[in-house]
Amino acid sequence: MTIADRWLLPDGMDEVLPPQASRMEELRRALLDLYHCWGYDQVMPPPVEFLDSLLTGTGTDLDLQTFKLTDQLTGRMMGASADVTPQVARMDAHSLKRQGPVRLCYCTNVLRAKADQHQGGRSPVQVGVELFGHAGLEADSEIIHLALASLKAAGAHEIHLALGHIGIYRSLVEAAALNDQQESALFEALALKSPGQLAQQVEASVSDPVLADMFMTLGELHGDAGILGQARERFAGAPVSVIAALDQLDALYQGILARFDVSLYFDLAELRGYQYHTGMMFAAYVPGYGHALAKGGRYDDTGRAFGRARPATGFSMDLKQLASLALASKARGAIWAPAQEDESLNAAIVALREQGERVIQALPGQRTGPAEHDCDRRLEFIDGCWQTTALTQETSA
Numbered sequence: 526m527t528i529a530d531r532w533l534l535p536d537g538m539d540e541v542l543p544p545q546a547s548r549m550e551e552l553r554r555a556l557l558d559l560y561h562c563w564g565y566d567q568v569m570p571p572p573v574e575f576l577d578s579l580l581t582g583t584g585t586d587l588d589l590q591t592f593k594l595t596d597q598l599t600g601r602m603m604g605a606s607a608d609v610t611p612q613v614a615r616m617d618a619h620s621l622k623r624q625g626p627v628r629l630c631y632c633t634n635v636l637r638a639k640a641d642q643h644q645g646g647r648s649p650v651q652v653g654v655e656l657f658g659h660a661g662l663e664a665d666s667e668i669i670h671l672a673l674a675s676l677k678a679a680g681a682h683e684i685h686l687a688l689g690h691i692g693i694y695r696s697l698v699e700a701a702a703l704n705d706q707q708e709s710a711l712f713e714a715l716a717l718k719s720p721g722q723l724a725q726q727v728e729a730s731v732s733d734p735v736l737a738d739m740f741m742t743l744g745e746l747h748g749d750a751g752i753l754g755q756a757r758e759r760f761a762g763a764p765v766s767v768i769a770a771l772d773q774l775d776a777l778y779q780g781i782l783a784r785f786d787v788s789l790y791f792d793l794a795e796l797r798g799y800q801y802h803t804g805m806m807f808a809a810y811v812p813g814y815g816h817a818l819a820k821g822g823r824y825d826d827t828g829r830a831f832g833r834a835r836p837a838t839g840f841s842m843d844l845k846q847l848a849s850l851a852l853a854s855k856a857r858g859a860i861w862a863p864a865q866e867d868e869s870l871n872a873a874i875v876a877l878r879e880q881g882e883r884v885i886q887a888l889p890g891q892r893t894g895p896a897e898h899d900c901d902r903r904l905e906f907i908d909g910c911w912q913t914t915a916l917t918q919e920t921s922a
Contacts, residue, residue: 618828680851
């Protein structure tokens with residue numbers, strides 16, 4: 526191994542240096558305080574769990590993202606957390622067992638086997654909220670509003686929100702009585718946004734001409750709010766659950782417009798997280814970023830495997846990416862203290878630090894001075910006591 530190899534990081538792994546680390550911590554505190562004001566309690570899930578619980582009810586996508594290792598104490602397979610949401614669902618269902626709606630929030634490191642195409646690298650700091658125990662539209666609305674408030678708090682000014690509802694596709698699949706193979710092929714065609722491939726799969730799998738037309742229509746329904754009106758016309762004979770999903774999207778749309786100045790986009794064929802989501806889904810974008818900065822939706826019954834099926838809705842974000850939306854607020858400069866042992870000096874330093882001041886004491890033989898350490902003041906012995914004085918260019922040398 527060469528010297529250069531020793532400081533190389535694995536692909537997708539990154540380190541956070543000053544001042545970005547300070548910006549992240551500032552934002553982490555601001556977001557957790559925001560969630561606290563909305564009634565969300567913070568939880569801290571473990572970084573590693575047994576695979577049996579970590580991947581329960583999450584489908585294959587999360588399985589492929591999870592680093593796996595063997596527990597030397599038990600011989601059982603464990604996984605490093607790649608997504609906090611299933612862990613929080615376990616906490617709600619098994620550890621807390623509270624009655625009624627439960628609001629939980631978190632901010633923690635996760636590890637992914639490969640980079641997430643929606644949210645950056647392999648070592649994000651995942652921050653988000655989950656609301657359990659309420660199946661109504663009001664819970665979904667709260668989650669979307671809180672996600673938008675989070676982006677605003679992080680410094681986002683121009684937000685584009687994409688809304689969808691996985692229930693539309695699920696209802697059509699159920700009405701067409703597709704088998705697993707047919708559904709998989711149709712799913713792939715819709716996910717690729719390929720009209721030709723979609724037409725081929727619909728012709729091969731859907732015998733009912735009315736449902737076949739609805740599947741073809743689904744691939745075309747993306748755009749502004751006018752899409753909802755078109756969908757009502759094209760899905761006039763669809764199952765009642767399809768109309769209910771359109772009603773939900775319309776209600777969410779009206780609620781968002783009443784409180785936020787955002788651009789809204791609808792995609793009724795968005796199938797991201799199909800194995801995971803059960804209802805409305807959303808993703809929030811900001812110019813300059815090629816992927817969503819916040820994504821979420823409804824994922825009912827995730828806690829069923831833990832013996833307590835509960836309605837659930839939530840969202841997550843990567844704190845590293847959020848922190849790049851705005852610069853850290855300018856911190857107050859530090860105070861430079863001389864390198865000497867003196868009881869009165871030590872007492873002055875302690876007193877200043879207790880007041881929240883940043884005091885940097887020089888070390889014996891140190892060659893760098895206050896300017897290199899971003900100090901704007903210094904401690905000087907004046908009139909028999911240590912006093913803080915402004916640091917000018919002449920005195921900083």
